[in-house]
Amino acid sequence: MPIERSDLLQGTLDMLILKIAALGPVHGYGISQRIRQISKEVLQVQQGSLYPALHRLEKRGWLEADWGSSSNGRQAKFYRLSSKGRKQLDKEQSNWERLSEAVALIMQTAH
Amino acid sequence: MPIERSDLLQGTLDMLILKIAALGPVHGYGISQRIRQISKEVLQVQQGSLYPALHRLEKRGWLEADWGSSSNGRQAKFYRLSSKGRKQLDKEQSNWERLSEAVALIMQTAH
DNA sequence: CGTCTCTCCTAGACTTTCTACCTATGCTTA
DNA sequence: TAAGCATAGGTAGAAAGTCTAGGAGAGACG
Numbered sequence: 001m002p003i004e005r006s007d008l009l010q011g012t013l014d015m016l017i018l019k020i021a022a023l024g025p026v027h028g029y030g031i032s033q034r035i036r037q038i039s040k041e042v043l044q045v046q047q048g049s050l051y052p053a054l055h056r057l058e059k060r061g062w063l064e065a066d067w068g069s070s071s072n073g074r075q076a077k078f079y080r081l082s083s084k085g086r087k088q089l090d091k092e093q094s095n096w097e098r099l100s101e102a103v104a105l106i107m108q109t110a111h
Numbered sequence: 112m113p114i115e116r117s118d119l120l121q122g123t124l125d126m127l128i129l130k131i132a133a134l135g136p137v138h139g140y141g142i143s144q145r146i147r148q149i150s151k152e153v154l155q156v157q158q159g160s161l162y163p164a165l166h167r168l169e170k171r172g173w174l175e176a177d178w179g180s181s182s183n184g185r186q187a188k189f190y191r192l193s194s195k196g197r198k199q200l201d202k203e204q205s206n207w208e209r210l211s212e213a214v215a216l217i218m219q220t221a222h
Numbered sequence: 223c224g225t226c227t228c229t230c231c232t233a234g235a236c237t238t239t240c241t242a243c244c245t246a247t248g249c250t251t252a
Numbered sequence: 253t254a255a256g257c258a259t260a261g262g263t264a265g266a267a268a269g270t271c272t273a274g275g276a277g278a279g280a281c282g
Contacts, residue, residue, distance in 0.1 A: 009210045010121030010238065010269075016217055023220065029260050038220055042213035049239050051262060056238095074247070076260060093218060099120045100211055102153035106127055107204060109134065109149055121238075121269065140229050160270050162231060167269095185278070187229060225282085231275080240267075250257080 007044040013053050015092040016043070018085055021063055027076035028054050054079065062088050118155040124164050126203040127154070129196055132174055138187035139165050165190065173199050 020031045031054075032045040057063040062085030070076040081089065131142045142165075143156040168174040173196030181187040192200065 008239075009214060012214055013239080016214065019217055019220070027260075035217060038217050039213035040216070042209055043217070046240060047260095047262080048241065048243090048264095052239085055262095070260075072248075072259070074260060096214070096218070098153055100214075102150035103120060103123055103127065103207070103211075105151070106130055106146060106149050106154070107207070109130070119270075124269080138229075157271060158229095158231080159233095159272065159274095163269085166231095181229080183228070183279080185229060223282100226280080228278085228280100230277085233274085234272090236269105236271075238267105238269090241265090243264080244262075246260080246262105248257100248259085250255100252253100252255080 007046065008049070012096065013045065013049060014057060015089065015096060016045075017050075017053055017057060018062060018081060018089040018092065021079050021081045022086065022089060025078040025080045027068075027070060027078050029076065030070075031079070057085070060088075061085070118157060119160070123207065124156065124160060125168060126200065126207060127156075128161075128164055128168060129173060129192060129200040129203065132190050132192045133197070133200060136189040136191045138179075138181060138189050140187070141181075142190070168196070171199075172196070 016035055017031055020026060020034050023034075026034070028050055032047070032050050035043050035045050054063065054065075058065055058079070061082060063079045064082050065077050065079045067075060068078050127146055128142055131137060131145050134145075137145070139161055143158070143161050146154050146156050165174065165176075169176055169190070172193060174190045175193050176188050176190050178186060179189050
């Protein structure tokens with residue numbers, strides 16, 4: 001059986017998380033929901049991808065986190081963008097634009 | 112020192128190679144040159160990525176290859192798209208459009 | 223002769239993501 | 253009251269792709 005793959009474009013998850021966090025403090029589970037909603041169900045972040053990514057970003061100093069309670073009164077870890085994270089987001093966004101435009105150039109070359 | 116990364120968007124290399132091969136038979140070295148030229152030097156395919164990718168695509172039956180001689184009279188392996196490869200290219204292209212539009216949706220959400 | 227470009231290739235490391243699990247709590251509903 | 257579901261956190265290990273860093277040979281050109 002051929003393998004059907006890819007809920008995400010590899011390499012964009014960090015950027016997407018930083019972008020969602022830039023909209024205001026949000027917990028991990030909420031990030032995955034927002035990505036799914038805003039992308040109209042196209043992008044689905046697996047929890048096994050999400051949490052390692054959050055820890056990675058926090059470790060690099062791009063996100064900062066505090067425990068608090070969610071709208072349901074549950075314990076949740078809220079993430080916000082640090083100023084280093086803001087710079088990183090800008091960098092990743094411009095890199096994304098550069099690369100996706102380059103891919104588009106190739107995909108548009110006439111047959 | 113922070114690590115600067117990414118000559119390519121992960122996961123797009125196969126699609127780019129199939130696309131270049133769809134323009135007519137071409138050898139590996141030529142593929143990397145065309146990708147670089149068409150993308151205006153933005154996308155640089157390392158040889159250590161290129162050749163494994165070509166072998167992968169040939170193994171999956173998406174490319175077919177014959178040895179021939181290049182315009183310089185040197186031995187070179189020319190790749191062309193098979194009909195399976197054509198279908199795969201169509202599939203990868205529509206998936207790319209779906210995903211890159213979804214990423215764009217998220218990146219465009221107002222602050 | 224040395225060096226450059228063209229052309230092919232591989233091994234091993236690294237990163238990211240996925241699958242598949244585990245845990246806990248609160249709400250709903252049968 | 254029990255079961256199940258959604259919410260919330262997490263990990264381990266596999267799979268996949270790309271990069272770094274090398275090797276090799278042939279022809280062109282000073």
